[in-house]
Amino acid sequence: MTALSINLNKIALIRNSRDTEYPSVIHHAQRCIAAGAHGITVHPRPDQRHIRADDCYDLAKVLNVEFNIEGNPFAAAMKSDRQGVSDYPGFMEIIRATRPAQCTLVPDNNDQLTSDHGFDLTRDGERLAPVIAELKSLGARVSLFMDPVPEQIRLAREVGADRIELYTGPYADAFAGARRDEVLQQFVVASEVAAECELGLNAGHDLNLHNLALFKQRVHHLLEVSIGHAFTVDAIDLGLDRAIAAYLERLA
Numbered sequence: 001m002t003a004l005s006i007n008l009n010k011i012a013l014i015r016n017s018r019d020t021e022y023p024s025v026i027h028h029a030q031r032c033i034a035a036g037a038h039g040i041t042v043h044p045r046p047d048q049r050h051i052r053a054d055d056c057y058d059l060a061k062v063l064n065v066e067f068n069i070e071g072n073p074f075a076a077a078m079k080s081d082r083q084g085v086s087d088y089p090g091f092m093e094i095i096r097a098t099r100p101a102q103c104t105l106v107p108d109n110n111d112q113l114t115s116d117h118g119f120d121l122t123r124d125g126e127r128l129a130p131v132i133a134e135l136k137s138l139g140a141r142v143s144l145f146m147d148p149v150p151e152q153i154r155l156a157r158e159v160g161a162d163r164i165e166l167y168t169g170p171y172a173d174a175f176a177g178a179r180r181d182e183v184l185q186q187f188v189v190a191s192e193v194a195a196e197c198e199l200g201l202n203a204g205h206d207l208n209l210h211n212l213a214l215f216k217q218r219v220h221h222l223l224e225v226s227i228g229h230a231f232t233v234d235a236i237d238l239g240l241d242r243a244i245a246a247y248l249e250r251l252a
């Protein structure tokens with residue numbers, strides 16, 4: 001079975017567009033779980049443009065499903081620019097306080113619009129290894145956000161990762177074009193390399209109701225997908241329950 005983890009970043013983005021608590025991240029987490037989601041994912045970025053540290057603390061108190069927190073482990077503390085909003089304490093501080101089931105480490109810098117590449121472990125592997133060890137000592141399963149590059153995936157095992165999350169942006173970009181099968185094959189090969197290295201396999205970024213079924217059909221050993229951006233719009237179009245059901249149907 002491939003688990004569906006719903007990313008709530010965009011619920012928080014809508015909330016932050018006004019000084020209110022509506023929509024509630026907690027309420028939508030509970031609604032997604034009640035509708036059948038297997039997990040909840042959030043990505044607290046240092047500028048807290050959407051998910052804030054306080055959201056992570058609140059979710060950790062109430063979730064009864066897998067909680068996956070994504071972020072750059074080297075992201076330092078940052079002062080909040082909003083009155084009444086706590087400062088961003090640093091990614092590792094959030095993890096120490098919340099102890100999530102899974103941490104997905106992502107090499108984003110603070111001014112990126114969104115996540116758009118995986119780790120270069122030839123450069124970052126040495127300094128990631130002790131971070132991974134600490135996260136595992138906190139009880140977290142550690143996943144590394146990776147491009148579908150075999151030699152990079154082999155290094156993920158060496159630095160102690162439990163899983164990798166394949167960055168599926170390039171697949172989503174190619175999906176409607178002539179290069180779809182060529183790009184998809186890169187992910188098929190990457191999934192086999194991950195299996196050879198005894199790395200669990202997650203995937204995410206720009207997956208949606210159009211491109212998910214083919215990815216699931218062709219990329220084996222897929223343990224989890226995390227989906228937020230497209231899901232949020234689908235929930236508006238279809239209703240939250242029907243949107244969750246539609247994603248689960250494509251993962252069956």
Ligand SMILES: CC(=O)[C@@H](O)[C@H](O)COP(=O)(O)O
Nearest residue numbers: 009043070106114115204205
């Ligand atoms: C790591 C990844 O691909 C996404 O989970 C990321 O959380 C998207 O971030 P935004 O929602 O800020 O675009």
Ligand SMILES: NCC(=O)COP(=O)(O)O
Nearest residue numbers: 204205206226227228229
């Ligand atoms: N790790 C991917 C994720 O959590 C959500 O990505 P997206 O569906 O918002 O692009």
